[in-house]
Amino acid sequence: MTLYLTHRYHFSAGHRLHNEALSAEENRRLYGKCNNPNGHGHNYQLEVTLAGPIDPATGMVCDLALLDRVVDEAVLTPFDHRNLNLDEEAFRRRVPTTEHLCIEIFNRLAGKLEVETPAGVRLARVRLEETSLNFFEYHGEEKNIQGRVRD
Amino acid sequence: MIYLTRRAEFSASHFYHNPDWSPEQNRRVFGKCNNPYGHGHNYTLEVTVVGDVDPLTGMVVDLKQLKEILEREVLDLFDHRFLNKEVPAFATRNPTTENIAVEIWKLLEPKINFGKLYRVRLYETSDLFVDYYGE
Numbered sequence: 506m507t508l509y510l511t512h513r514y515h516f517s518a519g520h521r522l523h524n525e526a527l528s529a530e531e532n533r534r535l536y537g538k539c540n541n542p543n544g545h546g547h548n549y550q551l552e553v554t555l556a557g558p559i560d561p562a563t564g565m566v567c568d569l570a571l572l573d574r575v576v577d578e579a580v581l582t583p584f585d586h587r588n589l590n591l592d593e594e595a596f597r598r599r600v601p602t603t604e605h606l607c608i609e610i611f612n613r614l615a616g617k618l619e620v621e622t623p624a625g626v627r628l629a630r631v632r633l634e635e636t637s638l639n640f641f642e643y644h645g646e647e648k649n650i651q652g653r654v655r656d
Numbered sequence: 657m658i659y660l661t662r663r664a665e666f667s668a669s670h671f672y673h674n675p676d677w678s679p680e681q682n683r684r685v686f687g688k689c690n691n692p693y694g695h696g697h698n699y700t701l702e703v704t705v706v707g708d709v710d711p712l713t714g715m716v717v718d719l720k721q722l723k724e725i726l727e728r729e730v731l732d733l734f735d736h737r738f739l740n741k742e743v744p745a746f747a748t749r750n751p752t753t754e755n756i757a758v759e760i761w762k763l764l765e766p767k768i769n770f771g772k773l774y775r776v777r778l779y780e781t782s783d784l785f786v787d788y789y790g791e
Contacts, residue, residue, distance in 0.1 A: 508754045508788055509788070510753075510785075510786050511786070511787070559752075559755065563672070564672065564750030564752035565754055569784070
């Protein structure tokens, strides 16, 4: 029996979409307003989903306080009220699109959660809203939310 | 195949406690949720049914029928109740969001004879929810 437990978090960060490999015109054409050299910011809404069995002693998949601590250490503390391009090594050479940010958050959380959560519990999904009008999901490389390799 | 979701709301109280543990361990693990007098939530339930569109009606599911099943099987049992004390399934199991979602699946699955129950999603708050796909 697998339950999917989702907790929602938020953080605010600045970024600029700009690819050094492209010309100034190409960057402006591709990224539009997001290419503004001074940057801009978003209120990101983050959903983290764990999948696993119910622990019969607690009735829970995972202690929420544990999940909150891991998310706080791995994501909220480094990203909240920061400039993603300038403050984060990961985005010095990678454009901090929400796609890249979503994958980066998944990878940061997956390793830590693997160690800290009870056996049989895994990170199933990271869903990241950049604004209320667009959002991105990542389930791990070539995986669906059930953890099966995509057809 | 079309996935159709119907939403319902109920309000209930609960608390978490493991009788095999000491009061200290219960307080440490469950925190504020261990208060034996209970506390409450406004739960939002989303029930998703999957099926083919009936060419005669253009629908997967008769929504009125689904609404009545949700009211009869879930809301009548859970709404404005103290889950630990009033729902037999939670006499010995903690009424966590996980366990409530599984219980709702068990109540609904045999009653849905149009399409197939695909997912039960239960929100305890707008920031915390559980999905169960029956497996």
